Amino acid sequence: MLLAKIYVTLKPGVLDPQGEAVGNGLKAMGYKDVTSVRVGKYLELQLDTDDKSYAEEKVDEMCRRLLANPVIEKYRYTLEEQR
Amino acid sequence: MLLAKIYVTLKPGVLDPQGEAVGNGLKAMGYKDVTSVRVGKYLELQLDTDDKSYAEEKVDEMCRRLLANPVIEKYRYTLEEQR
Amino acid sequence: MKFGVIVFPGSNCDQDVYHVISEVLGKPVDYLWHGDTEVSGYDCLVLPGGFSYGDYLRSGAIARFAPIMPAVIDFANSGGLVLGICNGFQILLEAGLLPGAMRRNDCLQFRCQYTNLRVENDETPFTNLFKKGQVISIPIAHGEGNYYADEDTLKELEANKQIVFRYCDPSGEVTKEANPNGSVGNIAGIINRQGNVLGMMPHPERCAEVILGGTAGRELFASIVEWWERRK
Amino acid sequence: MEPEVYRNMGLTDEEYEKIKEILGREPNYVEVGMFSVMWSEHCGYKNSRPVLKLFPTDAPWVLQGPGENAGIIDIGDGQAVVFKIESHNHPSAIEPFQGSATGVGGIVRDIFTMGARPIALLDSLRFGTLDDPRTRYIMNGVVEGISFYGNCLGLPTVAGEVYFDRSYAGNPLVNAMAVGLINQKDIRRGTASGVGNSVMVIGAKTGRDGIHGATFASEELSEDSEERRPSVQVGDPFREKLLIEASLEIIKEDLIIGMQDMGAAGLTSSSCEMASRANTGMEIDVALVPRREEGMTPYEVMLSESQERMLVVPKKGSEEKVRAICERWGLDAVTIGKVTADGIMRIKDNGELVAEVPAKALTDECPVYERERLRPAYLNELQEKDFSSLAEPKDYGAVLLELLASPNLASKEWIYRQYDYMVRTDTVAGPGGDAAILRVKGTKKGLGLTTDGNGRYCYLDPELGGAIAVAEAARNLSCTGVKPLGITNCLNFGNPEKPEVAWQFYQAVIGMSKACKALQTPVTGGNVSFYNEIKEKAVYPTPVVGMVGLIKDIEKRCSLAFQNENDVLILLGETLPEIGGSEYLEVIHHQVAGKPPQLDLEKEVAVQEMTRQAIAEGLVTAAHDCAEGGLAITLAESAIAGKLGARVNLDSSLRPDYLLFSESQSRILLAVPPAAKEKVLNMAKEKGVPVAVIGHCSGDSLEVCINGDKVFDVDVEEMEKKWRESIPALMAG
Ligand SMILES: Nc1ncnc2c1ncn2[C@@H]1O[C@H](COP(=O)(O)OP(=O)(O)O)[C@@H](O)[C@H]1O
Numbered sequence A, B: 001m002l003l004a005k006i007y008v009t010l011k012p013g014v015l016d017p018q019g020e021a022v023g024n025g026l027k028a029m030g031y032k033d034v035t036s037v038r039v040g041k042y043l044e045l046q047l048d049t050d051d052k053s054y055a056e057e058k059v060d061e062m063c064r065r066l067l068a069n070p071v072i073e074k075y076r077y078t079l080e081e082q083r
Numbered sequence C: 001m002k003f004g005v006i007v008f009p010g011s012n013c014d015q016d017v018y019h020v021i022s023e024v025l026g027k028p029v030d031y032l033w034h035g036d037t038e039v040s041g042y043d044c045l046v047l048p049g050g051f052s053y054g055d056y057l058r059s060g061a062i063a064r065f066a067p068i069m070p071a072v073i074d075f076a077n078s079g080g081l082v083l084g085i086c087n088g089f090q091i092l093l094e095a096g097l098l099p100g101a102m103r104r105n106d107c108l109q110f111r112c113q114y115t116n117l118r119v120e121n122d123e124t125p126f127t128n129l130f131k132k133g134q135v136i137s138i139p140i141a142h143g144e145g146n147y148y149a150d151e152d153t154l155k156e157l158e159a160n161k162q163i164v165f166r167y168c169d170p171s172g173e174v175t176k177e178a179n180p181n182g183s184v185g186n187i188a189g190i191i192n193r194q195g196n197v198l199g200m201m202p203h204p205e206r207c208a209e210v211i212l213g214g215t216a217g218r219e220l221f222a223s224i225v226e227w228w229e230r231r232k
Numbered sequence D: 001m002e003p004e005v006y007r008n009m010g011l012t013d014e015e016y017e018k019i020k021e022i023l024g025r026e027p028n029y030v031e032v033g034m035f036s037v038m039w040s041e042h043c044g045y046k047n048s049r050p051v052l053k054l055f056p057t058d059a060p061w062v063l064q065g066p067g068e069n070a071g072i073i074d075i076g077d078g079q080a081v082v083f084k085i086e087s088h089n090h091p092s093a094i095e096p097f098q099g100s101a102t103g104v105g106g107i108v109r110d111i112f113t114m115g116a117r118p119i120a121l122l123d124s125l126r127f128g129t130l131d132d133p134r135t136r137y138i139m140n141g142v143v144e145g146i147s148f149y150g151n152c153l154g155l156p157t158v159a160g161e162v163y164f165d166r167s168y169a170g171n172p173l174v175n176a177m178a179v180g181l182i183n184q185k186d187i188r189r190g191t192a193s194g195v196g197n198s199v200m201v202i203g204a205k206t207g208r209d210g211i212h213g214a215t216f217a218s219e220e221l222s223e224d225s226e227e228r229r230p231s232v233q234v235g236d237p238f239r240e241k242l243l244i245e246a247s248l249e250i251i252k253e254d255l256i257i258g259m260q261d262m263g264a265a266g267l268t269s270s271s272c273e274m275a276s277r278a279n280t281g282m283e284i285d286v287a288l289v290p291r292r293e294e295g296m297t298p299y300e301v302m303l304s305e306s307q308e309r310m311l312v313v314p315k316k317g318s319e320e321k322v323r324a325i326c327e328r329w330g331l332d333a334v335t336i337g338k339v340t341a342d343g344i345m346r347i348k349d350n351g352e353l354v355a356e357v358p359a360k361a362l363t364d365e366c367p368v369y370e371r372e373r374l375r376p377a378y379l380n381e382l383q384e385k386d387f388s389s390l391a392e393p394k395d396y397g398a399v400l401l402e403l404l405a406s407p408n409l410a411s412k413e414w415i416y417r418q419y420d421y422m423v424r425t426d427t428v429a430g431p432g433g434d435a436a437i438l439r440v441k442g443t444k445k446g447l448g449l450t451t452d453g454n455g456r457y458c459y460l461d462p463e464l465g466g467a468i469a470v471a472e473a474a475r476n477l478s479c480t481g482v483k484p485l486g487i488t489n490c491l492n493f494g495n496p497e498k499p500e501v502a503w504q505f506y507q508a509v510i511g512m513s514k515a516c517k518a519l520q521t522p523v524t525g526g527n528v529s530f531y532n533e534i535k536e537k538a539v540y541p542t543p544v545v546g547m548v549g550l551i552k553d554i555e556k557r558c559s560l561a562f563q564n565e566n567d568v569l570i571l572l573g574e575t576l577p578e579i580g581g582s583e584y585l586e587v588i589h590h591q592v593a594g595k596p597p598q599l600d601l602e603k604e605v606a607v608q609e610m611t612r613q614a615i616a617e618g619l620v621t622a623a624h625d626c627a628e629g630g631l632a633i634t635l636a637e638s639a640i641a642g643k644l645g646a647r648v649n650l651d652s653s654l655r656p657d658y659l660l661f662s663e664s665q666s667r668i669l670l671a672v673p674p675a676a677k678e679k680v681l682n683m684a685k686e687k688g689v690p691v692a693v694i695g696h697c698s699g700d701s702l703e704v705c706i707n708g709d710k711v712f713d714v715d716v717e718e719m720e721k722k723w724r725e726s727i728p729a730l731m732a733g
């Protein structure tokens, strides 16, 4: 079993209304040190395989095809052995 | 400058309809090895401070107060120096 | 009796609630700005539906920290009547005035439709003109109305008759098919332990006039007035 | 300048020469950029302007025709309705969710720019067929995007339409219409008058979004469109909601002279259009424009299509008040320049001149092309198709059910249940009927709203198809008791440089114009979307009509749902053997061919007037037009809506399938109480409207006989199931 952790974030330059709203919210709550917030997605996939290089290929493909929207998002991921 | 990376996920036991939908989507696309999917949030906060322990305290507070809803979510975070 | 309707940035049912209170009920009502810090002089506060702060992180999460909220919390804790509708309900949950949390609808889509509700408690200030077990029809319009509470909380809600509305079929049966969003126990509305703070996902202000196709919502607002007058 | 540079921006060599001539010198990079977006089809209408002039635009009740951000129609009591439709086809093809969302955002800005409170949205959609996963992905995203943006704004999406056809696969049509209400005294126009007045930007910060989006909308989609993705913008409905409230407050306080949203071509188009309308010029310093990103060049600032921004010319001395209102709503408001007398757009960067162009050169001097027109070769063959050998169905009940399940006819609830169509509590009739009706609080009035357009008809005969789009929209309103008053339109076509497309475009406009004249519904504005092609193949020519009307007493409205047992069913109009272009021909016989049904505008007007009069006199309990699918589908829809069946007998010598499924125009089905029957029949005689009593409401099935012989008898519940479950099942894959 492998665990894929996938991070999907907006490409730089793409407007992030969520991040802005959260950033303004935090500032209004008094957290003045926060200079910028970006919000993305985090996914955990359990894979029924132990073959890392196979998994890598598949996860990358899933990201490209479904999990990230290549128009505005980019992704990265890590693979871990699952206990 | 510090960069906080924050991961907000649903507590185990709380149903994740989005994760399920993504999982079903992946299976329908032929990725039979995917046994489970959980979807969470990933946030990047830039902090205008270099004091790690101060930042740690603040980030934890922001998570507790705003970024995660303790009824259904849990969070973890890392702090990195920002170049 | 005087009502206050709280306007958050992104509220969009504020004018609808205001209209029902002033035009349908003929009662005095004011808008209260989220940036204010005072709510004195009001007998019932309404947190209306909408998308406060775009609902961008979680619905209601940011609004819960609006400058007016400490006053709302004090008002509620001292027994003042508070009604949260849709986004208002979500804000009350985030603020801890009501237990539980909202998740995305299990269908992962926004839903706008009439729903049947079974009145589970007719002894609240908001429902005294209904009868327990009565089925009323009120529309919903939300993407995050999938109510969640852990087992213990649910037991407590049950035990204290805090569950006020459940989604049901036209005959009053609480079924999976009648549940539009996946809420635990088909819960559509709950009240706090003290019985003065109601949160509900359906929109009573949208069915308070015959021309709009329903009047159950008028009864809900009229209940508040009725309760207030009786109390005096 | 290297030809490469301006050609890449979409300008031709001749256009470049013309720019040089206007300026009397070589333009610089910023100036070429400004010309290229302003002279794109999207902003300059260079391929369509002469044709659009053919539209009738006047009537005593038209307060604002084409040329402004939106049209305005007088609805009495000092009130007016403001409305406009616009396409977001290409962005939606590339990024369905953000594409449709920002489409909604843009059209809503056109409404409150005029000073009106936006009150409703409509959406007209065209997709490929639902057996294709990519189409399902697009439809999912498009509907979710509209839902996301419109719902968050608190605007009810009250009506719309959707059609599915292979011709739209890969190039969906996403047309959004917005409607607003205004007190006439509050009307503002997009002009920058008053030399010396400030020019302010309010709303969102400017980023590198969608640079050259306007040019992009004016090209065919190709493989590398996907590579040009930065053209896609992300919408922020929350900020737009704040922008609406702030703008309306600013107008209410009477603080401004004019404002305009920054849509396609951003700061460039808003500034030069405002100046051009007022015969003024403007001096702007781009360094003052609030930015979201670092290191933006003047070129980028001038061309950015970042959403949720407005350009405002405040009254002298009102800048501070405008700023204060914006601040209260959490918005930026910054003075970036001033109005000048000399008609020149002078763009500076930190005081240094970076562009200097006459405002009118960008707007009025946009080159205009009379494109060569050629009747397409396919038409003869298709129109002359002979259907006499078409096999007659054996089981009409089965055919009816199959048609009801066809996505073009099936319930569209899967779409509209994702739209908040009730917010604002004015939706008296929402989606699901012939037209939506909104009450106008504080009056007895109601506004009727609908969109219509049949691409298949237009493909088979664009003139007729264009006329039918207008007639059917009006018919939909008339069926609810609403009097049609005017239209906006979105003309979705292929590449106008192809003579066949230019011909289709011209013919459609001719047809629409004739119908608009006959029905007294002038054109108050609209939008042209060309280059709807993928791999060289154009979508069906698809003019979409958005129509508004008024009912003086909203209590006298009517719906399509059968109401009472024994109400008499009366059919107005004539059924002709016209199955060309019909849904029946496509679904059952797999052909798109023939001539669309003919349209006699005089008859159309008579049928509609008669329907409205009968409804106004309280004689009618249900009214529904015969449209796609023909009379059988009309009966089924009214039965399903009312959960009440009917017994029907049709006396005719037509073939049963022609009689049941022909899409002959100018027909309306009425249900009337028995006591009203004679009155209605007499009214028809007086007006010269062909009329027949065809049955009555009764029971829980729809039984249809022809000349006394039963052809089908189907349970209403069974019909409803097929009709309701079809699209959800297809979307589930
Ligand atoms: N995309 C859509 N958005 C909102 N409502 C829609 C949409 N498509 C269809 N509807 C609604 O569904 C109903 C049926 O649509 P349609 O079959 O096109 O009607 P008609 O044939 O009378 O023009 C109408 O009330 C229409 O407003």
Ligand SMILES: [Mg+2]
Binding pocket: D434, D472, D476, D625, D627
């Ligand atoms: Mg129709």
